[in-house]
Amino acid sequence: MNLPIYFDNHATTRIDPRVLQAMMPCLTEAYGNAASRSHSFGWTADHAVENARAQVARLLSATSKDIVFTSGATESNNLAIKGAVEAARADHPELRPHILTQATEHKAVLDVFHWLEKQGCRITILPVARDGRIRLEDLLTAIDDEKPLLVSIMAANNEIGTLQPFDDIGRLCHDRGILFHTDAAQAAGKIPLDVNRSHIDLLSISGHKIYGPKGVGALYVRRRNPRVALAEQMHGGGHERGMRSGTLNVPGIVGLGAACEIAAAEMSQESARLAALRNRLESRLESALDRAHVNGSREHRLPGNLNMTFDHVDGESLMMGLKDVAVSSGSACTSAAIEPSHVLRAIGLTDEAAHSSIRFGLGRFNTEEEIDYVADRLVDVVHKLRELSPEYADIT
Numbered sequence: 026m027n028l029p030i031y032f033d034n035h036a037t038t039r040i041d042p043r044v045l046q047a048m049m050p051c052l053t054e055a056y057g058n059a060a061s062r063s064h065s066f067g068w069t070a071d072h073a074v075e076n077a078r079a080q081v082a083r084l085l086s087a088t089s090k091d092i093v094f095t096s097g098a099t100e101s102n103n104l105a106i107k108g109a110v111e112a113a114r115a116d117h118p119e120l121r122p123h124i125l126t127q128a129t130e131h132k133a134v135l136d137v138f139h140w141l142e143k144q145g146c147r148i149t150i151l152p153v154a155r156d157g158r159i160r161l162e163d164l165l166t167a168i169d170d171e172k173p174l175l176v177s178i179m180a181a182n183n184e185i186g187t188l189q190p191f192d193d194i195g196r197l198c199h200d201r202g203i204l205f206h207t208d209a210a211q212a213a214g215k216i217p218l219d220v221n222r223s224h225i226d227l228l229s230i231s232g233h234k235i236y237g238p239k240g241v242g243a244l245y246v247r248r249r250n251p252r253v254a255l256a257e258q259m260h261g262g263g264h265e266r267g268m269r270s271g272t273l274n275v276p277g278i279v280g281l282g283a284a285c286e287i288a289a290a291e292m293s294q295e296s297a298r299l300a301a302l303r304n305r306l307e308s309r310l311e312s313a314l315d316r317a318h319v320n321g322s323r324e325h326r327l328p329g330n331l332n333m334t335f336d337h338v339d340g341e342s343l344m345m346g347l348k349d350v351a352v353s354s355g356s357a358c359t360s361a362a363i364e365p366s367h368v369l370r371a372i373g374l375t376d377e378a379a380h381s382s383i384r385f386g387l388g389r390f391n392t393e394e395e396i397d398y399v400a401d402r403l404v405d406v407v408h409k410l411r412e413l414s415p416e417y418a419d420i421t
């Protein structure tokens with residue numbers, strides 16, 4: 026077993042060697058511009074891009090023409106949400122569209138909403154239940170109150186791994202003629218996704234979350250039933266059906282395509298293996314430690330996710346004690362201070378509990394031996410830190 030151990034696969038993943046191998050020709054001899062129409066360098070690059078587009082589409086049960094390549098999920102979210110609002114306003118600049126999301130979204134959705142609010146949109150941010158899922162009754166009340174142009178609800182959360190009921194959300198939106206966008210950066214390649222079954226109109230993915238390269242992603246944009254209109258956010262040469270100008274990142278796109286193909290082929294086996302590893306870690310920690318709680322839904326959860334609060338232990342100190350293990354805490358550093366995670370706050374944790382939380386993100390390259398090592402180390406460090414905690418001494 027090699028140290029350090031990487032358990033932070035929600036932040037990013039190691040590139041799969043098969044993905045790298047698929048990319049190599051585009052970084053060496055096949056370096057053409059996919060938009061060059063007059064020679065074989067361009068045709069070769071274009072062929073590689075179109076092959077990747079089909080691979081991405083297959084993972085989502087979509088068709089190739091519906092896939093727009095971007096630089097990652099942040100850009101895909103921006104294009105989907107701002108693009109839909111701007112397109113709706115194109116002929117009616119006086120419109121103040123209503124758009125709806127929920128509290129545990131990634132900042133790449135929440136900040137877009139706040140920015141659009143300043144541009145005159147009306148926004149609704151639904152709360153979530155203790156398990157991290159929205160309540161469908163809340164969604165229904167909000168959309169019946171004032172029909173939104175667009176609903177943006179993530180498929181899987183990046184901190185607590187909670188899966189939202191996206192099939193139900195899609196049906197509700199589709200029946201009412203509301204656009205449904207989902208940020209699937211964490212869900213794609215981990216759980217089955219089908220844009221038609223779930224009535225998804227716009228869906229964001231990212232290469233580096235699925236063992237592909239960084240700096241590449243895609244947006245699924247429905248072209249039929251309904252045809253989704255988006256205003257481009259990057260103006261220029263009119264690439265990607267005019268929705269995203271800029272010379273295509275051919276090696277990145279080829280890597281994203283390969284990553285999607287591998288994920289589609291191996292998803293069921295891989296998720297069973299990861300869920301078993303996660304459950305092993307969870308039960309070892311729960312049986313060895315008192316006052317340790319799992320955050321989010323146990324039932325509706327990404328297979329490789331475990332987010333736990335260890336009462337009376339500071340998450341940052343825990344991570345310091347686990348120096349050779351890469352995990353994340355429930356705190357985020359901003360320029361001003363260490364803030365508790367907005368996701369953990371939204372599911373009802375106190376600031377203190379959020380700061381006592383750790384996210385484990387298991388991935389393709391983790392092993393059972395690593396799980397046992399981390400469980401032993403963590404139990405040890407928690408015991409040591411609690412020995413120093415006067416509060417813990419008082420209650421035990």
Ligand SMILES: Cc1ncc(COP(=O)(O)O)c(C=O)c1O
Pocket residue numbers: 035036096097098099100131133179181182183208210211230231232233242
């Ligand atoms: C749910 C979610 N959305 C969006 C992003 C941003 O993705 P990218 O790094 O590709 O811009 C992330 C990554 O942290 C994420 O987890």
